[in-house]
Amino acid sequence: MPEAAEARIALDLLDRARGVVDPALRSALETLPGALRRIAMYHFGWEDAEGAPTAGSAGKAIRPALVLAAARALGGDPAGAVSAAVAVELAHNFTLLHDDVIDRDPTRRHRPTAWTVFGTADAIIAGDALFSLALRILAEDPHPASAAAAGRLSTCVIELCAGQQADCAFEERGPQEVTLDECVEMATAKTGALLGCACALGALYAGADLERTEAMDGFGREAGLAFQLIDDLIGIWGDPGRTGKPAGADLAAHKKSLPVVAALCSGTPAGEELAALYRTPLTGPDIRRAADAVERAGAREWAQAQAADRMAGAVQQLSRAVPDPAAAEDLLALAEFVTRRNR
Amino acid sequence: MPEAAEARIALDLLDRARGVVDPALRSALETLPGALRRIAMYHFGWEDAEGAPTAGSAGKAIRPALVLAAARALGGDPAGAVSAAVAVELAHNFTLLHDDVIDRDPTRRHRPTAWTVFGTADAIIAGDALFSLALRILAEDPHPASAAAAGRLSTCVIELCAGQQADCAFEERGPQEVTLDECVEMATAKTGALLGCACALGALYAGADLERTEAMDGFGREAGLAFQLIDDLIGIWGDPGRTGKPAGADLAAHKKSLPVVAALCSGTPAGEELAALYRTPLTGPDIRRAADAVERAGAREWAQAQAADRMAGAVQQLSRAVPDPAAAEDLLALAEFVTRRNR
Numbered sequence A, B: 001m002p003e004a005a006e007a008r009i010a011l012d013l014l015d016r017a018r019g020v021v022d023p024a025l026r027s028a029l030e031t032l033p034g035a036l037r038r039i040a041m042y043h044f045g046w047e048d049a050e051g052a053p054t055a056g057s058a059g060k061a062i063r064p065a066l067v068l069a070a071a072r073a074l075g076g077d078p079a080g081a082v083s084a085a086v087a088v089e090l091a092h093n094f095t096l097l098h099d100d101v102i103d104r105d106p107t108r109r110h111r112p113t114a115w116t117v118f119g120t121a122d123a124i125i126a127g128d129a130l131f132s133l134a135l136r137i138l139a140e141d142p143h144p145a146s147a148a149a150a151g152r153l154s155t156c157v158i159e160l161c162a163g164q165q166a167d168c169a170f171e172e173r174g175p176q177e178v179t180l181d182e183c184v185e186m187a188t189a190k191t192g193a194l195l196g197c198a199c200a201l202g203a204l205y206a207g208a209d210l211e212r213t214e215a216m217d218g219f220g221r222e223a224g225l226a227f228q229l230i231d232d233l234i235g236i237w238g239d240p241g242r243t244g245k246p247a248g249a250d251l252a253a254h255k256k257s258l259p260v261v262a263a264l265c266s267g268t269p270a271g272e273e274l275a276a277l278y279r280t281p282l283t284g285p286d287i288r289r290a291a292d293a294v295e296r297a298g299a300r301e302w303a304q305a306q307a308a309d310r311m312a313g314a315v316q317q318l319s320r321a322v323p324d325p326a327a328a329e330d331l332l333a334l335a336e337f338v339t340r341r342n343r
Helices: A003-030 A034-043 A062-073 A078-103 A114-118 A120-140 A146-172 A180-205 A210-237 A258-264 A269-278 A284-296 A299-321 A325-340 B003-030 B034-043 B062-073 B078-103 B114-118 B120-140 B146-172 B180-205 B210-237 B258-264 B269-278 B284-296 B299-321 B325-340
Strands: none
Touching: A003 A034, A003 A062, A003 A078, A003 A120, A003 A325, A034 A078, A034 A114, A034 A120, A034 B146, A062 A078, A062 A180, A062 A325, A078 A114, A078 A120, A078 A146, A078 A180, A078 B120, A114 A120, A120 A146, A120 B078, A120 B120, A120 B146, A146 A180, A146 B034, A146 B120, A146 B146, A180 A210, A180 A258, A210 A258, A210 A284, A210 A299, A210 A325, A258 A269, A258 A284, A258 A299, A269 A284, A284 A299, A299 A325, B003 B034, B003 B062, B003 B078, B003 B120, B003 B325, B034 B078, B034 B114, B034 B120, B062 B078, B062 B180, B062 B325, B078 B114, B078 B120, B078 B146, B078 B180, B114 B120, B120 B146, B146 B180, B180 B210, B180 B258, B210 B258, B210 B284, B210 B299, B210 B325, B258 B269, B258 B284, B258 B299, B269 B284, B284 B299, B299 B325
């Protein structure tokens, strides 16, 4: 299918997911006690810091769209899986609130992060409340798959925690003290696990057996890692599209992203050069030299090839979960959209 | 029953709960990924900061003991409710990890808090992982009550979050800008809710109907508020027993505890005097003056009477949940033990 057509399908799926999930998400947030609700509504972009409604959007709804598309691809009714989609989106936003506190990130979705507006304590507590809400929604959902979904989601969040912990620990280590395997494991836990979980929950809600559910999980995980590799390349060379980080942002922050670690571990002179640069503060011309070093170490090419491999792996897992290519079309469009970032 | 006999029953119940729950809790923690497991084992007092085993204890097991005693009181098999007891204990420790980060508390159970040893990020993440683990254990428990238990526990954690948020918000306000009703609501959410939830989960695991489950919840909540009132009195006048905070600790920290807010809201000259003292740093003689002002405002007596009222309310709820006094004996002993702190 041509890229443009695939992107149209994906945008349409995201729009429709947002349309179905947002009202349920808002209703869920409305049940939170006052102060917590306000922080949550701000974080989702639905209220400003004073509690006045805003026209903002709560992100791209990729995870809810994956839940619904996975349910539909396996013959389930997406309308019956809305609770699962809401739960995954709440869990995702719980991790965003905490990650922003931990990483001291000042902005999220072009707005000041919740902790900068409400303080660290409130952002931690609001994150806790969002995750509790996610699990409450699953516990109260009469769907026969809801308990299994809660088990998968909580197991997934433990993996997300391990990924975030590893990410923080890596920042403390020297430039060549993180192996590529460790870095791939961290990225899989931090990014792949929840995309996999979203697909697996959709499968569970369609009544899929364990084998298909696992294949769905594998599809989301592989696509998630492909996305992370592309995102890491953008963190070095910038975003060809409209949105995203400025070129060099990850290098300036000494971030141990996948291409950087691949370069540092390459055993090449360029890798050594990058390691030396990573031991000093990086500005203007140094950032360009560092980017060049990553490329000369072969790590730009490696990351591009890895992203393609992971997408191929995702497609393979998807064909195991959904043998009928027509039924798999939506999920494939979402995965391509996410990884190519062609929006 | 004489106090000493009741205390013996309670100590025996706590010992037995620890004996049943600790192995299950340890097994659960063993499933956590390496770094998260290490932080958790340190927090529970089972390992030192270097990961070497310690003989430390993980606290008094009051919540697990309440789960098991509530199950037994309603004719259930406590052995079948161990997962619920483990989940409640994990949820409790998740809140402790986050509360210590938020309150910057340096010690917990006479040891440096996890965030002082591993850093704020790791303590936040480890807390998140403990709560995920709690929900995973319930989701994977084949007991027919496990989904309802997960619903109650996650609803309870939202209330705990609201209580902690309110507690932080109160600290930002002036001495006379917190009403007594707000303070009671905060204490109920922060302390009563989880004790109530522990009892309710025991009831659910015994197959109790909604009415008895709610009565059990009410019993734990009322006992929890009685405990908080006693604890707040100790925070001002010190602990008559072996353990606890030094006299005046809460006053030195300008804490808006229940007796303090009762005094500040009393409309008495002593209340005004306390408000003035709370606008200045408090040391030695000022702390004694502040304690005297609380007493002269009638708030020491109020808190003692309130604690007695709440215990009476707890006993009443207990008799609704468990009409047979012999069957209710263990729960009553635990409640008396917790509130009288006669150990």
